[in-house]
Amino acid sequence: MSAVIRGVASAVGIPTVITELPEDAVSPDVARQLVDRGQRLCPVADDEIPLVTESVGASLAASGLAPDEVRHILVTTETMTVSGSRAAHEQARGRLYKACADLGLGHAPVTALTFGGCGAVLSAIDYAALMVERDSTGGILVVAVGRMRDGDSRELAPAVSAIGDGVASCVVTSGGGGWTLRWLLRRAFLETAKFDHSTDFGPTLVTLGRALRSMRNEAKERGLPQQPRLVCNNYGLPTIRLFGSALSIAMDDVFVDNIPMLSHLGTPDLLINLASLPSSSREVLALATGPADCALALLERTSCDTA
The missing domain is CATH 3.40.47.10 (Thiolase/Chalcone synthase)
Incomplete structure (x- = not known):
């Protein structure tokens, strides 16, 4: 199972x-x-x-x-x-x-x-x-x-x-009701640690964009739904738009409802956003980004989910 x-x-x-x-x-x-x-x-x-x-x-x-x-x-x-x-x-x-x-x-x-x-x-x-x-x-x-x-x-x-x-x-x-993990992809770019992100965030942003586009291509090979919702960390909207663009997901399909209320809580963001999705959201791309890596997972809601 x-x-x-x-x-x-x-x-x-x-x-x-x-x-x-x-x-x-x-x-x-x-x-x-x-x-x-x-x-x-x-x-x-x-x-x-x-x-x-x-x-x-x-x-x-x-x-x-x-x-x-x-x-x-x-x-x-x-x-x-x-x-x-x-x-x-x-x-x-x-x-x-x-x-x-x-x-x-x-x-x-x-x-x-x-x-x-x-x-x-x-x-x-x-x-x-x-x-x-x-x-x-x-x-x-x-x-x-x-x-x-x-x-x-x-x-x-x-x-x-x-x-x-x-x-x-x-x-x-x-098994049971909830979200099934179908696949998970990772990319790391530890070399960006040499940059001071507070003053020189550009190189890391470029590297992250490349990583997301690369994962998008691999995701297609693994099995990518035609129109999945995207949940990610609760950053400001310009950063979220960049994520959506790199993954070829329209902003209408990116979950941003919690950004005004919660801002960014760090590691809890993804789970909180997952729980906040409407029941009509069945297939979700979950994107988690760290200072020098990122992960993309496909989650599918089971029909008996009550969580």
């Missing part, structure tokens, strides 16, 4: 008007640019653990999977692992472990996927799919966490997006 994404849920911080964020988080000039690019609100939270508890609890309830049926927990994050010291790292890890144990998941090993930026969530889902193909009992819990620390800039330079706080989660099982 195919791996299925089920019980997609999320929890986000307090919606905050971008132009009212502290200047050390988003400068007034950049805030105005982001508003012009379609973003209005940026969720802000002072702690990610309550969001983890809320989102994971909702995923388990929606999927019908009991806590003792979860075999492994995959956490995809760029922020929880940025602690500044070994002691702070161990404290953050311990708080996450306690939250999982309180949810009845104390038996499940935890693995963190990081460094991949916002594209890591598709890697986590792919990894989970491989695990359930090897052992179809129970399921794998995927948790995407993004929360900025006090004093961090909330600008994704150069004025690509504001960065908010939120958590999204799902379970991956063998």
Whole structure:
């Protein structure tokens, strides 16, 4: 049986008007640019653990999977692992472990996927799919966490997006109702790390465009629906238009409804957008982009999806 994404849920911080964020988080000039690019609100939270508890609890309830049926927990994050010291790292890890144990998941090993930026969530889902193909009992819990620390800039330079706080989660099982992962493609361009993206984003943008066009051609060979919806990270509209153009998808078929309300939450974006799609969306291209790689997956909604 195919791996299925089920019980997609999320929890986000307090919606905050971008132009009212502290200047050390988003400068007034950049805030105005982001508003012009379609973003209005940026969720802000002072702690990610309550969001983890809320989102994971909702995923388990929606999927019908009991806590003792979860075999492994995959956490995809760029922020929880940025602690500044070994002691702070161990404290953050311990708080996450306690939250999982309180949810009845104390038996499940935890693995963190990081460094991949916002594209890591598709890697986590792919990894989970491989695990359930090897052992179809129970399921794998995927948790995407993004929360900025006090004093961090909330600008994704150069004025690509504001960065908010939120958590999204799902379970991956063998069969059932949800989203079936049909195929997944990846491209990496680690050499672009030599550029300062805040001042010299052009080379990376060109490389990303080439990668997307290359994946589009390979996707046709794998089996590409005639008119799929596209879900991707919640960047500003100019960046989203670039993605759609490179993949030859009209903007009317690109899901952008959450951009004004959520801005960019990092790894949770893709799952939140997937859960927000209307039930009429049956075949979806999911695009996740990181600082030096990207992944494109074809997802198909099963007829018994209730998540």
